[in-house]
Amino acid sequence: MSQPNHRPRAFPISIKGVVVRAGKVLLLKNERDEWELPGGRIELDETPEECVAREITEETRWKVTTGPILDTWMYYIDQAEKHVFIVTYGCYPDGDSEPVLSHEHKEIGLFAEHDVPGLTMPDGYKHSIVTWFARLREDAPELVR
Incomplete structure (x- = not known):
């Protein structure tokens, strides 16, 4: 039974990927000058x-x-005064081309794992990056070297 004035809240969903190649994680800089996962x-x-x-x-x-x-x-x-539900996936790169910056972001970068803690980015992204590096060290060590 719902209350008469109760409105369920809805949140946008953002699906993000952690991609590591040659020991570096792919990140993009958004309009808020934060690094984020693609x-x-x-x-x-x-x-x-x-x-x-x-x-x-x-x-x-x-x-x-x-x-x-x-x-x-x-x-x-x-800045947007809103909540977003984030889902992160580990992703495997298919190929060895250089990443290309799209119009959606200000900057693109490849960062070593030890660089990530010092970057301006949400802690949740940092946690996902650490988690993926740890799994890759066990399952696909060639990607973290």
Whole structure:
């Protein structure tokens, strides 16, 4: 039974990918001057795995194979005054081309794991990056060297 004045809250969902190649993680700088993982909004006709692969390709021209879910959390964006539900996936790079910056971001970068703690970015992204590096060291060490 719901209360008469109760309105369920809805939140946008953002599907993000952690891509590591040659020991470096792919990051993008957004309009708030924060580094973030590539990714974006899911479309009605796609799975979350397809979404993150498509978004990474659109934003960087990198093709990836989507791996496991790493984390989920609610992120509050101060400047926009809204909450966004974040889902992060570990992704495997398909190829060795250089990433290309799209019109959606201000900057693109590849960062070593030890550089990530000092970057301006949400802690949830940092946690996902640490988690993916740890898994890759066990399952695909050639990507972290």
